Amino acid sequence: MPRACLLLALLAVSCGGTRSTAPSPDVTPSPPVGLTQPYPYTTPTPPARPTAIDGIYARTLGPAEAGPRGPCRRCPPYRLEIADSTLTLATGVFFIENQVEEGKAIDWQSIGHYQVDGDTVVLFNDPNCPQTRGAYRWSLSGGILTLKVVEDECAFGGLRWRYLTAAPWAERS
Numbered sequence: 001m002p003r004a005c006l007l008l009a010l011l012a013v014s015c016g017g018t019r020s021t022a023p024s025p026d027v028t029p030s031p032p033v034g035l036t037q038p039y040p041y042t043t044p045t046p047p048a049r050p051t052a053i054d055g056i057y058a059r060t061l062g063p064a065e066a067g068p069r070g071p072c073r074r075c076p077p078y079r080l081e082i083a084d085s086t087l088t089l090a091t092g093v094f095f096i097e098n099q100v101e102e103g104k105a106i107d108w109q110s111i112g113h114y115q116v117d118g119d120t121v122v123l124f125n126d127p128n129c130p131q132t133r134g135a136y137r138w139s140l141s142g143g144i145l146t147l148k149v150v151e152d153e154c155a156f157g158g159l160r161w162r163y164l165t166a167a168p169w170a171e172r173s
Helices: 002-015 159-165
Strands: 055-061 083-090 093-100 106-117 120-124 134-141 144-152 169-171
Touching: 120 144, 134 159, 144 159
Parallel strands: none
Antiparallel strands: 055 083, 055 169, 083 093, 093 106, 106 120, 120 134, 134 144, 144 169
């Protein structure tokens, strides 16, 4: 019996998850294995073609943008907090990674589809808002991507649009 308990304990430790650590700045973030394509909650999905805003963008939110926050146990995604964030836009797929400042642990991630039509980008198939489309006006100048909400009814009281528009995104080189 003790051997069985030891074996189960070792198995639990080897299979147990821990928070991922942030990639080094020179490593391109990528969706978790098995999630390279978002689940198609809504269809049609966009064709895998380059768009005008494809790139890897990053930003750091400080206390001025994030505002005062206390600890939370079940924090919703897209919560504004002091963090380093990466927004990857690649051929119709977006990937967001939010890393809290303390310890640089990955706080949350999201993946979905997007379509670009002129100066509007529409996000959809986000697992946090599976049936909701969010429309944003975008501008890209000097490597700085700015998003302004047109309409986004994503759950959590508008956290997604507040998160995406809180500060501009700088293109990584």
